[in-house]
Amino acid sequence: MATSMRKLAGCSTCIYFASSRFSTSLPFRKITPNKFKGKQSSRDWVTRQLNDPYVRLANEENYRCRSAFKLTEIDDNLRIIKPGGIVIDCGAAPGSWSQVAAQRIQLKSKHDGTQKEGMVIAVDLRDIEPIDGVTVFANSDFTKSETQSKLLRMLDNRLANTVLSDMAPNASGNREHDHQVISELCLSVLKFSSQVLESGGHVVCKLWDGSEKKKLLSVMNRMFETVKTIKPDASRSDSAEIFLVGLYFKLRKK
Structure with missing residues (x-):
């Protein structure tokens, strides 16, 4: 696994x-x-x-990877990262998305005259070098219940504003198989997001385009007010990579 x-x-x-x-x-x-x-x-x-x-x-720009610009483009257009907010970055290694998120939540923002602490939590199977302003869960499989339990304990009953996923399997050479696996990762992220997102929160999932896209969009449409499919300029033109973005989570009971 x-x-x-x-x-x-x-x-x-x-x-x-x-x-x-x-x-x-x-x-x-x-x-x-x-x-x-x-x-x-x-x-x-x-x-x-x-x-x-x-x-x-x-x-x-001192980012660890070119993928940082995929997230900056998505956030510049859709404003999914909230100053002072809580962001969970799944499949974070080497850490460029977490770097962007840590910068954009500004770690502290004034809200109703009080200081509000922001937080970025990064999780990945691989090792992740420390990142300023980020809590790192390295060598941790996001799909495992014990890892998700650690994330919930870290949240301490708080709700996240944004859940990000740049997770993908190692390519096997079988495109349909790889598409099925990354689709399962997306579903795992969506299921977890339903537990931790605040009302009006957002999610971003990487997907390799294929037959399961329609099913994933159907699930997201039940969860979010608006769903978009985006291929940022920083995604290589010969890649099947796309990003499914869910905006304004609507299943949280107020």
């Missing part, structure tokens, strides 16, 4: 290097790795990383 549900490690191996600030819409000289020994597929991967503007920008 733990192996099949392990989150993809691609972002943790991003190649970062310093550069001046630039617009991702501007062309730049293609870089080809020199004296690189290995399979052609590995060489192609390195070349893509070296020439990826989001990899460069992640280095410049």
Whole structure:
């Protein structure tokens, strides 16, 4: 179970290097790795990383992975992260989404004249290096009941504003099988979200597009006032990756 549900490690191996600030819409000289020994597929991967503007920008902004810009785009458009709020980040390694969330909840915000503490909780099967302003549950399988019990104890009867999931299985080479597994991860996140989200809360789930999408959207439509399917600019065009976003949780009894 733990192996099949392990989150993809691609972002943790991003190649970062310093550069001046630039617009991702501007062309730049293609870089080809020199004296690189290995399979052609590995060489192609390195070349893509070296020439990826989001990899460069992640280095410049001190994010751990290019995926940070997927979340920033979603939040810029939909405002799913609430200042002073509580965010749970599932499949958090290496930690770029948690970095974004910690910045955007601003950790402390004034609400009705009082100081309100924000909190980000990150959980992943893999190890996660410490992140400022984030409580980390590393080497923890989100799909296991004991891990979810730890998260509930951490919340201490408080409700989350936002649940994020960038979880995905290791690719097996069988696209339909992988789609089924990531769909199960989405359902696990939605079930957990129904326990912890405040009324009006939000959820974001990564999915590889496929046959189960319609079923997941049906479940989300019963849970949320508005449901959107988004493919951020930072998602690679040749990837089946999409994000299902549920806005304004409506099942919490007031």
